[in-house]
Amino acid sequence: MTDTVLAQVMAELAGLEDPNARRINEKHGDDHGVNLGKLRALAKRLKTQQDLARQLWATGDTAARLLATLVCRPKAFGRDDLDLMMRQARVPKVHDWLLNYVVKANPHAEELRLLWSADPDPVVASAGWALTTDRVAKKPEGLDLPGLLDVIEAQMKDAPDRLQWAMNHCLAQIGIEHAEHRARAIGIGERLEVLKDYPTPPNCTSPFAPVWITEMVGRKQSR
Template sequence: MAELAALEVPGVREANRKRGDDHGVNLAALRAVARRLKTQQDLARDLWSTGDTAARLLALLISRPAAFEASELDAMLRQGREPKVHDWLVNYVVKKSPHAEQLRLAWTADPDPVVASAGWALTTERVAKKPVGLDLPALLSTIEAEMSDAPDRLQWAMNHTLAQIGIDHPEHRDRAIAIGERLGVLKDYPTPPNCTSPYAPAWIKEIVSRRSGA
């Protein structure tokens, strides 16, 4: 914990606070610590139990995803609500867990929008990598009905699923674009030059164009 405290960089905590995070750690330095420690599941659990955001981020980097039970991952998601912790937990641990599909189904239907957003993030992963068995038209219908009024984090996750369907599944591309145009979610999101807009119709068209070499 003392080593993690020493990694804090002046000004970073305030910048992160504006994004909903509560740490001031240099993440490149944090990753270097993780590389030195390598996988240590018991230490990961101890670090997570401190409740400290930097410690939890390090815990996720040195944990063994398959070692967590589904109930443990569910509890961790509900505890670690800071955006960076949430993102790393889902992407570095849950997606690699044998319980990912079980949690995807449970979380997508959860009334807590932060938990539901994790379910939609896992759904996006399946749309891209393991779409067999997914009801893509039903997903599009749910997005069409619910995305506009969803809280920010959930809306962002649903929008990602919408874009991924349009990008990876040509048979649903026109409908995905039409839904995005009708809802207008993130249409005016400020996007830096040379970056892809998160507005689904623009996002879909840009990635499809790149893949086709146009």
């Protein structure tokens, strides 16, 4: 992959910059102004290019890093590659796309889940908890669900925002997917009151775990 190709792609990203989109994105902590639909269209045209993906990531530019997660080969990254990338991914959307589009498709995902969950960096730890939540829903075998509830009960109330959000999601997922732990999960949510007053748009489910659990279980039962 030549520097010329990288320069062409970066120029194209710059051409997609929209000041209005940037203002909206910055409210969510995302420092870019590229419409994500247009970004996905560019990725579809470029197709998979692992070398380009690495070069895009190395620029440190948010739009470039988002594009990198779409044109890379997730399984081509080593464990240490992804560990470093996650520690570099401070922008929420980059963090989210790296986790969901790359890490979850990588064979080192479980190893990284264990590594990150106890990390002292709360942003990195939130990635570990997000991977745990995924396992709670899809592959709970081998997970210590009571132990996870113990940690959530002890630590979620005072956790920094992104880590707190990830732990709360895990709490809700345990309650939704595992009836034997549902009452305890709801009880923890009621006692801690995390996100109880979070503003929720009409027709959206509240992130307050007791409400979230009850609503999602009700939906499942009504199918």
